Amino acid sequence: MSSNQTPRDEEEKRLLTVLEQVSRRMRKEMALLGDRRGDVVGIRQEFWDDVRMNFSDSTEVGETWSSIVQQAELLAERERSHRVASEAVERLTKQFDSPYFARIDFAETGMESEIIYIGRASLVGEDGETFYVYDWRAPVSSLFYDQEPGPAAYRVPDGKMEGELQLKRQFVIRGGQLKLMFDTSETVGDEILQAVLSEGSDTSMKSIVATIQKEQNWIIRDEKHKLLVVQGAAGSGKTSAALQRIAYLLYRYRETLGPDQIILFSPNPVFKGYISNVLPDLGEANMRQMTFRELIEARLGRRFEVEDLFSQTEALAAADGTAEGEARESSVRYKGSEHFFITVENYLKRLELDGARFRPLRFRSMTIVSAEEMSQQFYGIRAADGFGNRAAGLRRWLLERLRTWIDSQMNEPWLEEAAELVDSEDIQRAYVDVRRSGGFHEEVFDDEEQMSIRLRRRVAEETLAPLIKAVRSYRFLDAVATYRELFESRTLFTACSPDGKLPTGWEWMLQRVEETMGRKVIDHEDATPLMYVSEALEGFRRVEGDIQHVFVDEAQDYSPFQAAYLRRRYPRARMTVLGDFNQAIYIQSQANGGFGGWTRLMAPEATSVLRLTTSYRSTEPIVEYTKGILAAEDAVGIIPFHRKGEAPRVIACKDNGQLSEQIAASINELLAQGYGTIGVISKTAYESGNASALLKELLPDDVPVTLVTGGSAELPKGVSVLPSYLAKGIEFDAVLVWDASEVRYGKEKDRKLLYTVCTRALHILYIFHTGTVSPWLPKP
Structure with a gap:
């Protein structure tokens, strides 16, 4: 220079x-x-x-x-x-x-200093040797994220490269112009973070490769552990780090790992759409993505009306304070517990010897194969062969029995009558079949009889096609009856229970299972145990062994039973689970320490538990305020990033009419100030529907107001009105809380829900209430 x-x-x-x-x-x-x-x-x-x-x-x-x-x-x-x-x-x-965002000067031991620029993707000169920009996932790039100037080292596949990090420089480049430039001794300088975090929210999540923090980089590049558990404060970048981890894995193992071998479980469809652009923005195809609800629907939804988690939450809210509601809450907690999982495991061991239930094969009033015959055939196969071989053997036997039964019906009146009603196309096909087999020439005398036989067989096979399809799909295994049997026998349940005791409310659970499943309705708390029993009886033939990595976001909302089920479904996969104990808002997980049974899924030496404490999403005043919503012991360790902003406001209203008017006025003010995404968050879906209707009447026609429901696939620009449980993982420039009164958020179980709602705000948080304000909000 x-x-x-x-x-x-x-x-x-x-x-x-x-x-x-x-x-x-x-x-x-x-x-x-x-x-x-x-x-x-x-x-x-x-x-x-x-x-x-x-x-x-x-x-x-x-x-x-x-x-x-x-x-x-x-x-x-x-x-x-x-x-x-x-x-x-x-x-x-x-x-x-924006070709790059960082520069490091690194001198390998005994070598001259090399200047390295780091960006989202590599850029190589036309000679194929000159690197103008290194990909952020390259081994040398980890120096930028992990090291400070001075002695430094980074890992390569063959070992470790040591030397001295002489310079760290960061850039903000937009439209091909250098906007900001800083030299720093930190991993990622505060000036860059301030600049990025002060930007407005969008309807989709952005890549964070330019601002990855050291602890986030550990998550992204961990290749040692089979189970990675990340506990992170609201806004600490858990999901962003997980998505960058997926991009890193696709880069690091690009010869052996494809996006179809990675699956991410999202909390809801809105969140799926919110994060859908991150990987394509980094030049990678999206991984497979689904919600746990979609997994349940794929397995049970064709035959049963299955309640989802959101409907369960609404039902519990509607029954809150009643004896029925308390009994249901107790059932939800128990059926998600590790105790119940062990009980079901013990039950499955007993089923290896006896007790599995079967559906008889019936045609009209005729029983082709009885449930008793199936049981004898099933248990006639050696127990050591396991459920899978037994079920497959019974399936083959049943298909052969169906073929034999069709043969026995060839001269029965019902079949002859049905054959007489066939259309011309069936007759033509029968003619072609006979002709191909050598019929219809002068040396053959039974052509008409052969056509009649083929027509009758075709009719019989078409008539029994649904039954054949059911057998091929293992529908002869009656998982519902087998599952109900566990509750219908007090002796059986206590024999399978790990402590020999019945759970509190067992009689209510028995009545509930009989009443709902008798109507082909499956409560959400029964869905995962029922899937587990069903797939165990089939020998877990549906497990997805080709999946190499499973990511679970908002993992604190999964019950221990669900965690164990996912482990069984993806037996060869490494798992990365992310969540926040302080955002455990669902009954099924509240009694299980947030992460439930995740940390016990794999051996301790294969498990790493990391904690992210710094909250980057919200301004410092919002983070400090929302910490006050939590119990003191839960708020310990949450550190705000020092980004200044407006203090949260708590606004009292005399009734719902004034509340909606005040919120409408605030929306107009915030839009005029340039805030692009505004979230109006109520407690329930019923409330959000009313709030949306009121705001549409009060706001100008050119202000877009969108009611976000459980089926919504994307987050719109403008004003979004949504229930609390759909706001998980999403952020808005401004959050307006709809009625944070003691009536709505007065119980201990509402504390973390209110915290979750308030921590969706990046820059502005207004909390409106009627009557007495929630006791969980910090006192002024």
């Missing part, structure tokens, strides 16, 4: 050099993209013109087929090239906007 050139001058000059490289690459890729687009369009238009069509004999047909395949392969190759070029242009466009 010349004596009159400042570090900023040097960096701006270097930025221009990089942008020129990006521009040059982009021009090439755009030209290639145009060529490939022209190729694809041309091949599609001329596809059949270039295919030599000749069906005169078998040889010509073979050559015609080869010509079609060749042309199709050419088209597929050009389409792949077009897709690759398109992805390259998209990546380079992002790089032109």
